[in-house]
Amino acid sequence: MHKTKYLMIQDALKKAFSMVFFVVLARYLSADEFGQYQQLILVAGLLTMVFSAGIPVAVSYFYGQSKAYTQKISVFKRFFIFQLLLLFVGSCLLLFFDNQLSIKLGNEYINNLSYLIVILFVSNSSIEFFKNLSTVTNQLKSYLYLTTTIQLVSVICSVLVVIINPNIAYILLTTVIFNSVLFLLLVKKNLKYFLVTIKYQFMYRVELKYVVAMASVALIGVLNGYVDQLMVSIMLSATEYASLKIGAFQIPFISVVTGSLLTVMIPIISKLFRENQLEEIIETWKLSIEKATILLVPIVIFCLVFAEEIIIDFFGIKYSPAIIVFQIYMFQWLRAVVIFGGVMGAIGLEKELFKNTVVITVLNVVLNYVMILKFGILGAAITTTFLNYFGALLLIKDINKRLKRAFFSYFPLRIYFTSLVLSLLISLSLKYLLIGITDSIIGIIFVSMVFYIVILVIQMKLFYNGFSVQKLKELI
DSSP states (O other): OHHHHHHHHHHHHHHHHHHHHHHHHHHHSOHHHHHHHHHHHHHHHHHHHHHHTTHHHHHHHHHHHOOSHHHHHHHHHHHHHHHHHHHHHHHHHHHHHHHHHHHHHTOHHHHHTHHHHHHHHHHHHHHHHHHHHHHHTTOHHHHHHHHHHHHHHHHHHHHHHHHHOOOHHHHHHHHHHHHHHHHHHHHHHTGGGTSSOOSOOSOOHHHHHHHHHHHHHHHHHHHHHHHHHHHHHHHSOHHHHHHHHHHTOOOHHHHHHHHHHHHHHHHHHHHHHHTTOHHHHHHHHHHHHHHHHHHHHHHHHHHHHTHHHHHHHHHOGGGTTHHHHHHHHHHGGGGTTSOHHHHHHHTTOHHHHHHHHHHHHHHHHHHHHHHHHHHTHHHHHHHHHHHHHHHHHHHHHHHHHHHTSOGGGTSOHHHHHHHHHHHHHHHHHHHHHSTTTTSSHHHHHHHHHHHHHHHHHHHHHHHSSSOOHHHHHHHO
């Protein structure tokens, strides 16, 4: 539980820092510059996901499989060497094709700043590796303090750079410097694990097979998750890509809730599945959906109703085209109360999940191409949201077969629609009663807090026979 708590805190703080920096960038850079900077981050992010190749997850898996201390330590060294090799390959590919990529995306910064992108992607990948190393070696608390401190200082310095001299090269350089410092400090802190002499320096066949399998899943997942952004970057201008990024802006609390529920739920469901306790699995999943509904549905509805205020207040009038895009993307989060992927993995449906991801990815590419040509960024948002629901429908069939129950027999339909209707009524009332108050960032934050407190109290009185701090803690 302590590990989960530290991971949640680190994730929440990281997302909060990123959101602050994202907002400042959008407000101080022109739409075209903001789009170009986000393309640099997109390239680095894609490289990180592809060339990490599931190594961080594999470290946790094979560390647990090893028995002797020396075997456990050797896992870190072998996997770290292998990851560095993969990162070297990824770096060479970027440096070799940077000019072609720059031309394709219409962004000269990719070519001019390719070495900075390489450092950013290598450091990001390595930091993720050290997170998993810290988890299995019980060093998460110190990892949290170190990464949070460096990230906080990085965001403060980056914001000052943006305000004083909003130059893309200087902004990226600032991020790269602090990422490099964090990487070096993590290496120094964990140096003892890499100085151990081991007989076999490379990966064993079973480890390599696991990494290849994880890399395949990660690659398909990356393609599926970034299809809209990649295709808009290639097919449209940097300015239009900027509006897409603003429209796809995600409220940090949403992913924190889904991530924490997933972290807590998966070990429980996995254990129950091994014991063939299908009814207990259904009850556990139903409870998680109920909690997610009460916590997330009000946020999504509020964002749909106050979309214009949120986009204009946080990012400026220049991003008004992103309002409808933001609403479309937010609509897909109404489905997020049901966590499919993690549950399918826990009940032995990994192959079905992978097949589903492949099918949706192919459809994503084809439909996005057609829809972007016809409707621009709006087409990308519609396609992504539609396929999110369509893919879920396909997954439900497989889950129903495995659990031998119909989905709506354990989906809390009454709670879901009660929460949805109440959230809609209260947010619409606030929108028209408090006209003028939501014309600033402070105003919209204040109204959102009032709304969320009111809706939580009402829901807990309806569904849990009263509101109390203890009940709220149990819910969260």
